[in-house]
Amino acid sequence: MKSRGKTFTLFLVGVLLLAVVASGCIGGETTTTTITASSPGPTETASSPTTTTAAPKYPITVTDFAGRTVTIEKPPERVIVLSGYWAEILCVLGVQDRIVGIGKYVPYDPYLPDDVKNKTVVGSNFKGLNWETVVGLNPDLIIIDWYGGKYADAETIQKAEELGIPVIALTARTIGDNVEVVNLLGKVFGEEEKAGELAGWMKEKLSAVKETAAQIPESERKNALLISAPKDIAGPVTVYANGSAWASMVELIGAHNLAFDMTFDTQWPKLDLEKIIAYWGNDTDVLILTSFSQDRLEDAMNGIKNDSRWQEIRAVREGHVYGILAGSKGYLDWGPRIIVGLYQMANMVYPDRYQNWESVRDELIEKFYSPFYQGG
Amino acid sequence: MGKALHLSFLLSPVLALIVSLCIGTYPIPPSAVVSMVFLKGAQIISEVLKTLTLGKISFSVTIPYPSVYQTILFEIRLPRVLMAMLVGSALAISGAVLQAIFRNPLVNSYILGISSGAAFGAALAIGLSVGVGVTPSAFAFALLAVFITTSLARVGGRITPVSLVLAGIIVNAFFSALTSLLKFLMEHDKLASIVYWLMGSFANSDWGSVRVAFPVILAGCFLIYSMRWQLNVLSFGEEAKIVGVETEKLKFVFIVIVSMITAVSIAFCGIIGWVGLMIPHIVRMAFGPDHKTLIPLTITLGASFMALADTLARSVATYEIPIGIITTLLGIPFFAYLLRKTGGGWDA
Numbered sequence: 001m002k003s004r005g006k007t008f009t010l011f012l013v014g015v016l017l018l019a020v021v022a023s024g025c026i027g028g029e030t031t032t033t034t035i036t037a038s039s040p041g042p043t044e045t046a047s048s049p050t051t052t053t054a055a056p057k058y059p060i061t062v063t064d065f066a067g068r069t070v071t072i073e074k075p076p077e078r079v080i081v082l083s084g085y086w087a088e089i090l091c092v093l094g095v096q097d098r099i100v101g102i103g104k105y106v107p108y109d110p111y112l113p114d115d116v117k118n119k120t121v122v123g124s125n126f127k128g129l130n131w132e133t134v135v136g137l138n139p140d141l142i143i144i145d146w147y148g149g150k151y152a153d154a155e156t157i158q159k160a161e162e163l164g165i166p167v168i169a170l171t172a173r174t175i176g177d178n179v180e181v182v183n184l185l186g187k188v189f190g191e192e193e194k195a196g197e198l199a200g201w202m203k204e205k206l207s208a209v210k211e212t213a214a215q216i217p218e219s220e221r222k223n224a225l226l227i228s229a230p231k232d233i234a235g236p237v238t239v240y241a242n243g244s245a246w247a248s249m250v251e252l253i254g255a256h257n258l259a260f261d262m263t264f265d266t267q268w269p270k271l272d273l274e275k276i277i278a279y280w281g282n283d284t285d286v287l288i289l290t291s292f293s294q295d296r297l298e299d300a301m302n303g304i305k306n307d308s309r310w311q312e313i314r315a316v317r318e319g320h321v322y323g324i325l326a327g328s329k330g331y332l333d334w335g336p337r338i339i340v341g342l343y344q345m346a347n348m349v350y351p352d353r354y355q356n357w358e359s360v361r362d363e364l365i366e367k368f369y370s371p372f373y374q375g376g
Numbered sequence: 377m378g379k380a381l382h383l384s385f386l387l388s389p390v391l392a393l394i395v396s397l398c399i400g401t402y403p404i405p406p407s408a409v410v411s412m413v414f415l416k417g418a419q420i421i422s423e424v425l426k427t428l429t430l431g432k433i434s435f436s437v438t439i440p441y442p443s444v445y446q447t448i449l450f451e452i453r454l455p456r457v458l459m460a461m462l463v464g465s466a467l468a469i470s471g472a473v474l475q476a477i478f479r480n481p482l483v484n485s486y487i488l489g490i491s492s493g494a495a496f497g498a499a500l501a502i503g504l505s506v507g508v509g510v511t512p513s514a515f516a517f518a519l520l521a522v523f524i525t526t527s528l529a530r531v532g533g534r535i536t537p538v539s540l541v542l543a544g545i546i547v548n549a550f551f552s553a554l555t556s557l558l559k560f561l562m563e564h565d566k567l568a569s570i571v572y573w574l575m576g577s578f579a580n581s582d583w584g585s586v587r588v589a590f591p592v593i594l595a596g597c598f599l600i601y602s603m604r605w606q607l608n609v610l611s612f613g614e615e616a617k618i619v620g621v622e623t624e625k626l627k628f629v630f631i632v633i634v635s636m637i638t639a640v641s642i643a644f645c646g647i648i649g650w651v652g653l654m655i656p657h658i659v660r661m662a663f664g665p666d667h668k669t670l671i672p673l674t675i676t677l678g679a680s681f682m683a684l685a686d687t688l689a690r691s692v693a694t695y696e697i698p699i700g701i702i703t704t705l706l707g708i709p710f711f712a713y714l715l716r717k718t719g720g721g722w723d724a
Contacts, residue, residue: 235580236696262694269695272579274452278402281444309451312444
């Protein structure tokens with residue numbers, strides 16, 4: 001049943017690729033480079049975007065994260081951006097005044113300045129856009145998330161192409177993808193220098209983590225499990241497994257993600273407690289919980305620590321349960337802030353080995369976010 | 377032959393319980409499972425004796441197995457299997473009762489609007505993140521839906537099978553539309569949890585849910601069992617009235633009981649289709665429509681069927697298979713065979 005699911009997924013991917021080729025979207029000379037910031041564990045087969053022309057002048061052609069070739073005729077002046085984390089990059093590039101429309105959840109991103117948050121809301125990555133509003137804004141670029149066509153992403157691209165509006169689809173299957181996004185957006189907006197500074201800083205922080213991770217002796221390599229803080233601690237628990245960018249962070253910091261030892265039909269398998277105990281109960285040194293809500297995170301941590309069933313997980317018994325906040329209120333999120341999230345996780349698992357995550361956060365804010373971030 | 381089958385249906389929950397407790401992802405040898413169950417029983421008896429005799433009589437029982445075995449067996453598997461059995465018998469008996477009182481072989485408890493009401497209640501609780509939990513909200517809206525259905529169906533002081541089915545369709549459509557609206561407005565992570573809940577699952581059963589569901593469902597089943605004669609009378613239809621039975625009052629009592637036990641089941645485990653239709657028909661086709669045998673056998677067969685189906689759901693793959701798929705796939709062949717062989721058994 002599992003292998004059939006996989007075959008089906010492969011088939012779908014194949015069909016998707018064929019469709020892209022057939023519609024003439026892919027140019028002849030699309031090159032693929034491996035992501036520089038690849039972690040040792042998970043497979044890094046994700047399509048990484050590279051520009052096909054090195055010329056700084058417009059028109060330029062780029063390949064986005066959906067594998068589409070997009071031609072940008074002139075510097076984008078009227079941009080719709082659907083996600084807060086990518087809008088943060090636009091702010092770092094100093095082009096936030098070109099944003100005319102935003103996604104439904106962008107106003108909740110505390111890092112964005114008010115003039116961005118107050119722009120017209122046009123819809124969301126998940127349920128699609130209100131096209132009358134979109135056309136009314138007369139955009140010359142739409143920046144969306146790419147989920148492999150799982151939500152309204154494929155529809156949005158198709159509709160925008162029909163209307164002749166260029167779309168850049170972005171995603172992050174690994175941490176390195178976030179660095180590539182910065183470079184890509186720098187190219188699109190003609191702000192390569194500013195993008196290069198941010199990307200360079202992110203890469204530097206990443207390689208510092210990798211260097212430290214490489215020095216951790218095998219005997220101190222901890223086995224970790226990253227799960228979503230469950231609403232009901234008796235119920236099924238979502239485990240971040242192979243294919244999730246967050247799960248790969250566990251490997252990146254020098255620990256071993258136990259979920260990578262098994263194959264599942266999704267990168268977010270939902271497992272009941274018996275399965276988690278049976279698969280990893282005795283091997284787990286560290287259990288990391290994550291949630292978009294601080295309350296949920298704290299409730300789940302307290303619940304798990306005080307629950308007799310969870311004591312069968314060694315990390316719980318030995319008191320190594322940690323929580324890390326995800327989303328725009330925290331640092332486990334796509335965009336530049338994920339570097340802070342990486343150090344946060346590294347500090348939890350190996351408290352003495354890594355640079356203090358708060359200083360990394362301060363660096364990011366001081367160097368790149370201070371021109372627009374109003375504090376809080 | 378008939379007697380042997382009767383007895384095996386009646387005793388099937390015991391076997392289903394043992395089999396379900398022995399199977400799971402965590403490997404525990406069946407011999408350990410059986411002896412742990414007996415030792416745990418002895419432990420409980422000693423506790424009870426100790427309390428009753430104020431500590432004068434007591435014997436100590438130690439369970440010579442690793443603590444992980446005990447946690448898996450008593451804290452995770454046992455409540456889940458018990459929950460499956462309770463819900464299985466509740467859904468099956470609800471179907472049997474409703475088919476009898478409305479004299480309609482196609483009726484099950486979902487036709488009263490229970491499922492769509494419960495679904496809306498759950499979606500509301502998940503979507504708005506209000507203080508009320510999913511279970512109470514689903515329960516409240518399930519009861520509200522039944523109330524609206526029966527009020528709509530009551531034309532001229534009586535509920536006819538046709539008016540009930542029509543009222544059920546209206547209420548189902550109404551709450552389904554409301555649920556769709558909520559789903560449309562919901563954020564995507566909440567949407568995922570409501571979709572998961574709607575598929576039905578026993579994965580979040582623990583002793584807390586058993587503690588609530590057990591008394592309600594047990595009391596409901598016992599009440600229906602004690603009134604099984606009345607069900608026979610009701611299934612005569614208009615003739616019952618002629619011989620002086622207050623059919624409307626009786627029907628109302630049955631609907632209240634059925635609504636309670638179904639709503640509790642759905643509130644904890646989501647919507648699990650087919651059992652309420654299938655199990656009573658299987659028993660009816662095998663033993664005829666007499667509720668004297670139909671009711672107890674529906675309870676036991678529903679319990680063992682659901683326990684075994686859930687065991688498959690949780691142990692076949694690394695992920696959980698939605699229980700509704702299993703109940704349908706397992707039940708259909710047997711149901712089809714009986715239908716071909718007996719021609720339905722409804723008018724037998």
